[in-house]
Amino acid sequence: MTAHDRPIRTVLVGFGHGGRVFHAPLIEHDPRFDLAVVVTPSPDRRQAARAAYPHAVVVGTLHEALQAVPDLDLAVLSTPNPTHAPLAGEAIGRGLHVVADKPFVVRSDDGERLISAARAADRLLVPFHNRRWDGDFLAVRSMVEPGSLGRIRIFESALESWKPSITKQWKREAGAGDGGGVLYDLGPHLIDQALTLFGPAVPVFADLRMDREGARADDAFFLVLQHRDGITSHLxxxxxxxxxxxxxxxxxxxxxxxxxxxxxxxxxxxxGVLPGDIPGRAADDADLARGLLVRNGHAEPFAVGPGTYTGFYAGVAAAIRGSGPAPVSTEDALAVVRIIEQVHTAFPARRTR
Structure with a gap:
């Protein structure tokens, strides 16, 4: 077996919600990858990782992982936002390709340095903007890009939920300077989707709210982006x-x-549904007709598929093996971070209680 054909030896750094729910199952699903090491400092999570992936080495730090399995190819980072830049720099310095959760950095100057380091080392640096593969976004994209709606005037996108408690300690304690708050958490998804559809944009208004008592960063935001050709995004x-x-x-x-x-x-x-079983499970859902198209006063429901997160890692594998581009470019992710920085500078979060 040549180096090109062997599985991509992967270390997953972080086994919280992101590592456990998204990355580990998707990596394990694709035969082009070998989930060789899981890194987590939590004893409970190390125990859970060993139970779920008994073939993987489980250690407490990235340094230990590199010592235990010296022939790694890829580091996947699913850790608190402020750690992405130093961990990515360490991995690139050790000759690994990197997949980094969103936001791939908190500060754009860190992103510029990482991009330069990855290019100099001839390594891939791929931001995990997985919601490009959401079924609802794919459905919207399939109607917007061919011009089925005519010239777009306003694009509205929302990710809202009822989560009165913040379970992750680092999120409770992090301010905006540490990548805390909803703009750094959910904002990358919404901004990236808007830029993917309509190209570069500038923030022209934002309302960032701190609604929780004692909040350190924003709990909610409303952001207006102005794109070319007069298209406006309301996020x-x-x-x-x-x-x-x-x-x-x-x-x-x-x-x-x-x-x-x-x-x-x-x-x-x-x-616990395996990635390969998701399309069938979603097809059994009676709530697939979540879309409504209105033309000339006539409303017509349309079905929304389950999406394909597996497509992200398929793209990573192709890029590592030289048969395709990275599924998400660092320049796209850096544009998102710059918008977030601009918003925090021009429209600081306001406390409501």
């Missing part, structure tokens, strides 16, 4: 919302659409 996110807005609402000159509810992939993965 909403919050974790204290009893009744969520539609996931998408897109208004064009010829037609408009809405999508309600959320992509089921995360929920199914969290329930």
């Amino acid at each position: 909403h996110a919050g974790t204290l919302v009893p009744l969520a807005r539609p996931r998408f609402r897109v208004t064009g000159e010829a037609a408009a659409l809405t999508v309600t509810g959320t992509d089921p992939q995360e929920e199914l993965l969290a329930a």
Whole structure:
């Protein structure tokens, strides 16, 4: 077996919700990868990782992982936001490709340094903007890009939920300077989707709220982006919302659409459904008709598929083996981080209680 054909030896750094629910199952699902090492400082999570992936070495630090398995190819980072830049730099310095959770950095100057380091080392640095593979976003994209709605006027996108308690300690304690708050958490998804559809944009208004008593960073935001050709994006996110807005609402000159509810992939993965079984499970869901297209006063429901998070790691494998581009570019992710920095500078979060 040549180096090109052997599985991509992967170390997963972090086994919290992101590592356990998203990355580990997706890596394990793709035969082009070998989940060789899991890194987590938590004894309980190390025990859970050994139970779920008995073939993997489980250690407490990235340094230990590199010592235990010296022929690693890829580091996947699913750790608190402020750790992404130093961990990515360490991995690149040791000759590994890197996949980094969103936001791939907290500060854009760190991102610029990492991009330069990855290029100099001829290593891939791939941001994990997985919601490009949400079924609802793919459905919207399939109607927007061919011009089915006519010239787009307003794109509205929301990720809202009711989560009165913050379970992760680092999220409770982190301020905006440490990558804390909803703008750094959910904002990368919403901003990236808007830029993917409509190209570069500038923030022209934002309302960042700190609604929780004693909050260190924003709990909710409303952000307005201005794209070229007069297209405006209205982005909403919050974790204290009893009744969520539609996931998408897109208004064009010829037609408009809405999508309600959320992509089921995360929920199914969290329930232990294997990635390969998700399309069938989602097809059994009677709630697939979450879309509504309105043209000339006539409303027509349309089905929204489950999406394909597996496509992200398929793209990573192709890029590492030289048969395709990275599934998400660092330049795209850096544009997202720059917008977040601009918003925090121009529209500081306001405390509401």
